[in-house]
Amino acid sequence: MEQRRCLTWRTRTIWIVYILVLVWKTALGQFRYSISEEVTEGTAVGNIAKDLGLDKATLKERGYRIVSGSAEPPFRVNTDNGILYVNRKIDREEVCDRNKMCVIDLKTVLENPLEVHYVAVEILDVNDHAPIFPEKxxxxxxxxxxxxxxxxxxxxxxxxxxxxxxxxxxxxxxxxxxxxxxxxxxxxxxxxxxxxxxxxxxxxxxxxxxxxxxxxxxxxxxxxxxxxxxxxxDVNDNPPVFSKEAYSAHLKENSPFGTTVIQVNATDLDEGLNGEVVYSFGNDVEARVRERFDLNPVTGEIIVAGLIDFEESGRYEIDIQASDKGAATMTTDKVVIINIIDVNDNAPEIEVTSFSHALPENSKPGTTVALISVKDSDSDLNGKVVCYVSKDAPFLLAPSLQSNMYSLVTKQVLDREQQSQYNVLIVAKD
Ligand SMILES: [Ca+2]
Ligand SMILES: [Ca+2]
Ligand SMILES: [Ca+2]
Ligand SMILES: [Ca+2]
Known part of the structure; x- marks a missing residue:
């Protein structure tokens, strides 16, 4: 009883293994061919008749065909010669995943009696694509x-x-x-x-x-x-640079308001606001300078804005700055020198110190009758003064040791009976 059951079990196992082997053989079919992608239509892939172990006549007689779902199968069998051919150009990149082995499985049947044979055709890659970037x-x-x-x-x-x-x-x-x-x-x-x-x-x-x-x-x-x-x-990494090493100008005193004294210019290599330059007076520029001059922040022109008096100041040294408009502003300093030119705007002034009493008519020629001092606020030639008296008068001007000081002295002996009073006109000229 025990023995019979054992026998039945063994027989059943043998059958199962036999069936599995058959299924495996049938399922895996047994030919495997390989061709390159892109080969022309009509390229031979393999000899089916030979691989099935049949002669051409038997293959044709029994009937052999590919069972394919696709309307235009990639392969066909010529039953006259038993050869498997490429039916249309195959693009590996179209039929397969890029990085997997590319195999096309064909289910084929041989009839009389019916046998299923699987044919695997590996499609080999060729270098038919160039690398391409998503954008040019x-x-x-x-x-x-x-x-x-x-x-x-x-x-x-x-x-x-x-x-x-x-x-x-x-x-x-x-x-x-x-x-x-x-x-x-x-x-x-x-x-x-x-x-x-x-x-x-x-x-x-x-x-x-x-x-x-x-x-x-x-x-x-x-x-x-x-x-x-x-x-x-851009980043703001360049300071403005003045176009000249030094700026100096001459300006006549009393120049009218609005007169352009000089124009400074600075450039900045940076871009946009980082390179846009504005001009201003330095922080230490005194009020008396600011009252007399304006600086145009855009053009860099220094303009007369107050009364310019040489006698008050003959020279101005003005600190100016050129700054860019970057977030972290960069600034460059420069000194502008303005020399004021004197104009003859002051007349000489005469001061007379004369005797308070009458001069005796018997006074010797050369007797001092008055001391004259002249002054002129202008400078140089504009401030140099010459003095003279009329030639007809019996007096002359004798220069003294001190500059701009004269003595008015008698030229001759005077006669009271002829003229008892003289009005002497003294002219001072710069
Ligand atoms: Ca390829
Ligand atoms: Ca390639
Ligand atoms: Ca800059
Ligand atoms: Ca820059």
């Missing part, structure tokens, strides 16, 4: 204050082919400011980045144009390009 051009804005070592990730190129036929390396056109760094993230994902290796200066080069090239591993390799435009954005 990529624009980056990088501040000129970016430090060397700063990293800027770029878009990666894609290549529809698989494995070594997809993107393998990147190259960057030569540029002293940037180098390329490529991170390998596995599964054919390589990400390129720009790394700043030398500081940028917007004032020297505003735009850098780089060319990034991706290569696949084909023989020969195929490649794709992307233009990288780096726009260097």
């Amino acid at each position: 051009e990529n624009t980056l804005e990088i501040s000129e204050s970016a430090l060397p070592g700063a990293r800027f990730q770029l878009q990666a190129a894609r290549d529809a082919d698989s494995g070594s036929l997809s993107v393998q390396q990147y190259k960057l056109s030569h540029n002293e400011h940037f180098r390329l760094e490529v991170k390998d993230r596995g599964e054919d994902r390589k990400t390129p980045s720009l790394v700043l290796q030398k500081s940028l200066d917007r004032e020297s080069v505003k735009t850098h144009v780089l060319l990034l090239t991706a290569f696949d591993g084909g023989k020969p390799p195929r490649s794709g390009n992307m233009t990288i435009i780096v726009n260097v954005s």
Whole structure:
């Protein structure tokens, strides 16, 4: 009883294994062919008759066909010669996942009696795609204050082919400011980045144009390009610079209000507000200067705004500043020298110290009758004074040791009976 049950169990197991082997054999079919993608229609894939172990006549007699759901199957069998042919061009990238082995399974049947044979056709990749970037051009804005070592990730190129036929390396056109760094993230994902290796200066080069090239591993390799435009954005790193080392001007005293004395000019290499210049007086400029001069903040013109009197001040040294409008303002100082030119706006003044009593008529020639002093507030020639008296008068002016001092002396003996009084006119001229 025990023995019979054991026998039944063993028999059942043997049958199950036998059936499984049959199913496995049938299911896995047993031919495997391989062809390259993109081969022309009509390319032979394999000899079915031979691989089934049948001669052509038997194959044709029994009937052999591919059981396919698709309207336009990629393969066909010629039952006259038992060969499997390509029926249409096959694009590996269209029928398969990029990074998986590409196999097309065909279910075929041989009739009389009915047998199912699976045929696996592996589609081999060819390098029919070049790497391609998502965009032809990529624009980056990088501040000129970016430090060397700063990293800027770029878009990666894609290549529809698989494995070594997809993107393998990147190259960057030569540029002293940037180098390329490529991170390998596995599964054919390589990400390129720009790394700043030398500081940028917007004032020297505003735009850098780089060319990034991706290569696949084909023989020969195929490649794709992307233009990288780096726009260097400004920071306020330049102070205004005056166009002259020194500024000086001459101004006539009493010049009318609004007269332009001098125009200063400063430029700033930066961009926008960072490069816009305004002018102002320095903080230490005294009130008496501010009362006499205005400085136009936009044009840099110094304009007369008060009475300019040489006798009060012959020279002004004015501190001015040029500042940009950057957030962190940069300022440059300069001294403007204004020399005032004297004009003859003061008449000489005469002071007479004369005898308070009458002069005796017997006074000797050369007797001093009055002391004359002249002064003139102007300078140089405008302040030099000459004095004289009328030639007809019996008096003359004798210069004294002190400058601008004269003595009025008698020229001859006077006669009271002829003239008892003289009015002497003294003229002082600058
Ligand atoms: Ca490729
Ligand atoms: Ca391909
Ligand atoms: Ca600036
Ligand atoms: Ca700048």
